[in-house]
């Protein structure tokens with residue numbers, strides 16, 4: 239399907255340039271900077287959304303001059319822009335890129351940073367707004383923020399703004415997440431802190447709110463009377479790659495559930511906000527997360543599943559080693575690479591509707607999808623006439639890849655006998671709106687420059703996320719797994735993951751449109 243029912247006027251509501259600012263990246267020599275942040279700045283530049291007065295200032299311990307930093311970026315980012323590099327815009331962006339060498343843990347780095355920012359703001363005649371992105375290993379979050387504050391770089395007394403962006407992991411458990419929030423709040427106000435969950439930067443996730451609240455056919459049946467259950471899957475076909483030391487400490491549950499999967503659940507399950515103001519939207523998300531019933535230790539045993547992949551064969555025929563054979567992984571590692579949960583939201587809307595969450599590495603496909611299964615229609619009318627079972631309607635919200643929405647429904651198969659078949663209506667984002675180069679960070683960086691925190695997580699979201707998973711972590715730690723590895727790479731996870739739904743008379747839906755699915 240393609241073509242818009244109502245054509246869009248591209249000039250209408252065209253977003254304007256972000257306000258002037260200097261974008262400071264701590265960890266400018268690192269992976270996130272070259273793969274995501276600078277390519278996203280390039281993409282914002284080609285859309286005409288970067289501020290008129292803008293500079294990038296990279297901070298790292300690598301031995302660069304401004305010129306060497308520009309050459310490094312020029313070498314590193316081309317493959318990550320997600321499309322054609324616009325040479326003119328890219329040269330302009332490089333000319334606005336600067337570098338400061340320093341150690342994150344030394345106070346003198348921040349004194350020199352303050353001087354450098356003062357100089358750049360004066361030289362460029364910028365407004366004095368500074369945005370600090372901590373593209374660093376997480377152990378530095380609680381070290382950099384206090385030093386910025388001590389150097390006066392979080393103060394907004396001059397009438398300009400100062401903002402800080404950090405990215406997960408936000409702590410390792412509830413206690414460390416609270417401790418990090420405390421440190422950050424000692425250095426700046428909550429509204430200066432932008433906690434990125436890059437899933438929320440995806441158009442399709444934002445589109446869930448539009449789909450739910452801008453269509454009168456959706457919301458009236460978006461509740462326990464019509465919905466049987468919801469499945470949220472974040473599947474990866476990759477293994478642990480080069481993240482062994484982080485992943486051994488984290489595991490699939492910590493790495494994915496308190497942040498990405500619960501962010502998706504909140505968007506699906508939240509009540510309509512009074513407005514799209516940042517706090518109205520985030521208040522509703524916070525409320526629904528707080529309504530999730532914490533699992534008792536007994537429920538953890540029946541409502542959660544963990545797994546670790548062993549050697550196996552991927553759908554393309556490649557043989558891959560098991561998790562315990564990956565470089566940097568202990569030969570007797572007990573870290574889970576697969577986690578599934580059955581959660582229940584204690585609210586009028588969702589009473590009795592299970593939310594099944596699963597995530598895993600080395601599954602047969604890479605996809606992120608939410609499947610909403612409606613209740614079965616009464617079948618009396620078809621019982622005698624139709625040999626085939628009436629299937630429940632299923633709404634699939636595809637977050638990646640093949641972003642879009644699918645709805646399955648029953649239709650009569652042509653012919654003299656009354657047969658039903660399941661057919662699909664499909665909306666594909668790329669077909670309707672085209673696709674433009676993106677890394678997933680463009681909207682988030684642009685929103686932060688504009689002071690719009692709607693898509694960012696608040697301190698309370700982080701803490702409630704940990705409150706939900708902590709009972710599971712506690713039981714899992716008390717009862718070490720005895721059957722790891724319990725699924726072969728290239729399969730859909732452990733048998734217990736299938737049983738989690740089968741015992742409720744349901745099953746995971748296979749991904750139809752994903753790579754390798």
Ligand SMILES: NC(=O)c1ccc[n+]([C@@H]2O[C@H](COP(=O)([O-])OP(=O)(O)OC[C@H]3O[C@@H](n4cnc5c(N)ncnc54)[C@H](OP(=O)(O)O)[C@@H]3O)[C@@H](O)[C@H]2O)c1
Nearest residue numbers: 265267268269270271298299340341342373374375376406
């Ligand atoms: N990479 C990704 O695509 C990605 C995706 C999503 C989220 N993230 C998150 O983003 C953050 C950054 O990840 P990353 O992979 O970019 O990290 P990284 O590659 O380790 O980069 C951090 C940079 O900081 C430098 N650095 C380390 N300690 C320093 C110190 N004391 N003083 C000055 N510089 C120092 C590092 O230099 P050395 O190399 O010399 O240590 C490196 O250049 C992490 O929180 C990660 O979880 C990353």
